[in-house]
Amino acid sequence: MNPTEILPSHIAFEGHRRLASGPLGVVALAVRRAMEGKASGPVLVFDNATGRTIDIDTRGSDAEIVARFQPEGGDAAADQDDTPDTPRGRGRPKLGVVAREVTLLPRHWDWLAQQPGGASVALRKLVEEARRANAHGDNRRAARERAYHFMSAMAGDLPGFEEAARALFADERGRLGELIAGWPEDVRGHVVWLGFGEGAEEGAEENGEQVEG
Numbered sequence: 001m002n003p004t005e006i007l008p009s010h011i012a013f014e015g016h017r018r019l020a021s022g023p024l025g026v027v028a029l030a031v032r033r034a035m036e037g038k039a040s041g042p043v044l045v046f047d048n049a050t051g052r053t054i055d056i057d058t059r060g061s062d063a064e065i066v067a068r069f070q071p072e073g074g075d076a077a078a079d080q081d082d083t084p085d086t087p088r089g090r091g092r093p094k095l096g097v098v099a100r101e102v103t104l105l106p107r108h109w110d111w112l113a114q115q116p117g118g119a120s121v122a123l124r125k126l127v128e129e130a131r132r133a134n135a136h137g138d139n140r141r142a143a144r145e146r147a148y149h150f151m152s153a154m155a156g157d158l159p160g161f162e163e164a165a166r167a168l169f170a171d172e173r174g175r176l177g178e179l180i181a182g183w184p185e186d187v188r189g190h191v192v193w194l195g196f197g198e199g200a201e202e203g204a205e206e207n208g209e210q211v212e213g
Contacts, residue, residue: 008021008022008023008048009022009023009024009047009048009049010022010023010024010027010045010046010047010048010054011027011045011046011048011190012027012030012031012034012043012044012045012046013043013044013046013154013186013187014034014039014040014041014042014043015039015040015041015042016041016154016184016186016187017041017184017186018186018189018190019031019034019043023069023071024045024056024069025065025066025067025068025069025070026066027045027056028045028056028057028058028065028066028068028069029058029062029065029066031043031045031056031058032058032065035058044153044154046150046153048146048194049146050145050146050149051145051146051147051148051149051150051194052149052150052153053153056069097120102123140171143194143195143196143197144168144169144171144195146194146195147168147191147192147194147195148165148168148169150190150191150194151164151165151168151191154187154190155180155183155187155191158180158183158187159182160179160180160182163179164176164179164180164191167179168191168195173192173196176191176192176195177192
């Protein structure tokens with residue numbers, strides 16, 4: 001399971017206590033209220049896609065904060081491509097391709113030149129096949145890295161951190177749980193959630209957001 005399929009997009013911690021989770025606008029409001037109420041510990045906001053901390057601007061009214069972090073609607077590039085004034089050439093449609101340099105050995109170019117559609121089509125097919133074949137491994141690697149980034153920020157000075165990190169990268173779920181059993185509950189829960197997609201917080205799957213008072 002890819003943890004990002006069940007995770008809300010962002011989460012905030014006040015010290016070692018989970019403050020809020022959900023869309024960034026909702027989390028930003030909770031952060032602003034915590035800071036106004038003289039938070040009992042450092043307030044950190046994490047992007048759950050990467051496990052890294054981010055800086056947010058909590059100035060302004062509630063409506064301004066929510067609007068500031070509202071996801072951009074629509075695909076501007078796609079809309080531009082569909083405008084009647086955009087000239088379109090004959091033949092192949094726009095694919096959104098990006099030109100970059102690729103360095104290969106002569107025998108590789110020789111093989112690509114013999115493929116139907118030419119080198120570009122063959123390379124795209126090879127990349128897509130590799131992505132599908134390696135999807136599970138890529139997801140697991142990304143999950144380990146997310147969890148590690150979060151652990152480093154929130155638990156780098158907690159007992160057993162180094163051993164826990166080794167267990168995480170070894171995919172030893174049970175051992176990781178044993179090593180972090182003494183960590184603050186919200187911290188260890190989010191580590192497991194980021195790393196293995198388990199222990200989702202109540203309510204997150206229902207509406208994608210949750211705020212703690």
